[in-house]
Amino acid sequence: xxxxxxxxxxxxxxxxxxxxxxxxxxxxxxxxxxxxxxxxxxxxxxxxxxxxxxxxxxxxxxxxxxxxxxxxxxxxxxxxxxxxxxxxxxxxxxxxxxxxxxxxxxxxxxxxxxxxxxxxxxxxxxxxxxx
Numbered sequence: 001x002x003x004x005x006x007x008x009x010x011x012x013x014x015x016x017x018x019x020x021x022x023x024x025x026x027x028x029x030x031x032x033x034x035x036x037x038x039x040x041x042x043x044x045x046x047x048x049x050x051x052x053x054x055x056x057x058x059x060x061x062x063x064x065x066x067x068x069x070x071x072x073x074x075x076x077x078x079x080x081x082x083x084x085x086x087x088x089x090x091x092x093x094x095x096x097x098x099x100x101x102x103x104x105x106x107x108x109x110x111x112x113x114x115x116x117x118x119x120x121x122x123x124x125x126x127x128x129x130x131x
Contacts, residue, residue: 021066026051026059028096031085034069035093038084068092 008015021027029048033039039047045056060083063069068089074080085093 026055030059031093031096032100034085038082040082
């Protein structure tokens with residue numbers, strides 16, 4: 001029996017908001033980099049290809065609100081802002097790093113399965129039913 005009052009399978013459970021946040025690819029990639037060391041905004045933007053300035057800004061603000069990322073502004077001209085992972089964020093970064101590693105290690109198998117599925121679908125052949 002679960003000793004905690006939370007049940008992610010229940011529709012009203014607030015843990016679903018956390019799952020939504022950490023299931024986002026940009027969150028995974030940003031926290032993956034911040035787990036290495038603090039980054040400046042533009043460095044993150046350059047490193048994560050395909051990520052827009054607007055989405056990076058939104059992602060960082062959400063992560064900061066959730067207590068996973070800290071933002072430090074330095075009094076320079078122009079102002080320099082650095083983002084770092086918090087202790088709470090670090091507890092999540094390991095799991096997300098494992099997801100990234102799994103994705104990189106298994107992408108070829110996933111792509112092969114997709115090609116096989118698509119070929120069956122184009123041929124009108126149904127996949128075998130799973131028990």
